[in-house]
Amino acid sequence: MFRIFLVEDEINLNQILKSYLEKEGWEVSSFYDGKSARQALGAHPHLWILDIMLPDIDGYELLRIIKEDSPGIPIIFISARDADFDRIKGLEMGSDDYLAKPFLPRELVIRTHRLLERVYKSADQDTSVINLGPYTLHEDKRIVQIGHDIVDLTSKEYELALLFGQHKGQALSREQIIGNIWGDDYVGTDRSVDDLVRRLRKKLKDLRIETIYGFGYRMVGK
Structure with a gap:
């Protein structure tokens, strides 16, 4: 509805x-x-x-x-x-x-x-659609949906979901995530990555994100 x-x-x-x-x-x-x-x-x-x-x-x-x-x-x-x-x-x-x-x-x-x-x-005919398990990410609209419902994501949470969707099954280091989300001139610690992943996991509970200890994260599944 x-x-x-x-x-x-x-x-x-x-x-x-x-x-x-x-x-x-x-x-x-x-x-x-x-x-x-x-x-x-x-x-x-x-x-x-x-x-x-x-x-x-x-x-x-x-x-x-x-x-x-x-x-x-x-x-x-x-x-x-x-x-x-x-x-x-x-x-x-x-x-x-x-x-x-x-x-x-x-x-x-x-x-x-x-x-x-x-x-x-x-x-369904949108070429900018990425499937994230039960979720659907629309690049042109910058939204993530489950069914007809739009998930409430901040800009950086959306960008992280997009990054995982573009690199399904690939191990992404914290440095790679920082470079893609915050930019290479980011001043801060990689704890920001862990906090962002934690928030995304909370909002997209069925998204399978694996922690690679000492390195970074990887999204698994289709």
């Missing part, structure tokens, strides 16, 4: 849109301000529907925060302001679609269907 986050401060409109979206079988969480939506970032829905006119956080700022946290999650931007300006700015900032108010709820449903199908149904 797809999970959608709807951010719209007009209560009546929010409830109407939520009802239409839920009739399609989607799980919809409603937010009436930017602060509450921002607090839910870690839940990583499959789609954000975001109004630009919010009572606290500017919609553009919330869009920027969402894209920084989860660049691969699609966003539909809606606004009652200057349609051309908002549409262009929203698209430039990374939104995937735009709707100008007023619009029919059914139009939002149709656009949502098309966007979800384009982003998620085409995953």
Whole structure:
């Protein structure tokens, strides 16, 4: 089941849109301000529907925060302001679609269907997909999924998962991991590698990462 986050401060409109979206079988969480939506970032829905006119956080700022946290999650931007300006700015900032108010709820449903199908149904044909056991890593979206659910990873946790996925079965030294994740000019100890691996193991519990004592790590399995 797809999970959608709807951010719209007009209560009546929010409830109407939520009802239409839920009739399609989607799980919809409603937010009436930017602060509450921002607090839910870690839940990583499959789609954000975001109004630009919010009572606290500017919609553009919330869009920027969402894209920084989860660049691969699609966003539909809606606004009652200057349609051309908002549409262009929203698209430039990374939104995937735009709707100008007023619009029919059914139009939002149709656009949502098309966007979800384009982003998620085409995953099997995506050449940038790496299988990590039961998990699927999408390089273009910089996300890791299990089924339809997106795993909440930090940027460095994602990069480590990608590194293991690109070198399945290969022994990677701590120095190699540091060079790939932090860069050759990194100043610190290799304890950072151990801590990062520990966090990744906790979040991807079914990922088989072997410890090679005195050397580094290796991901085993398909």
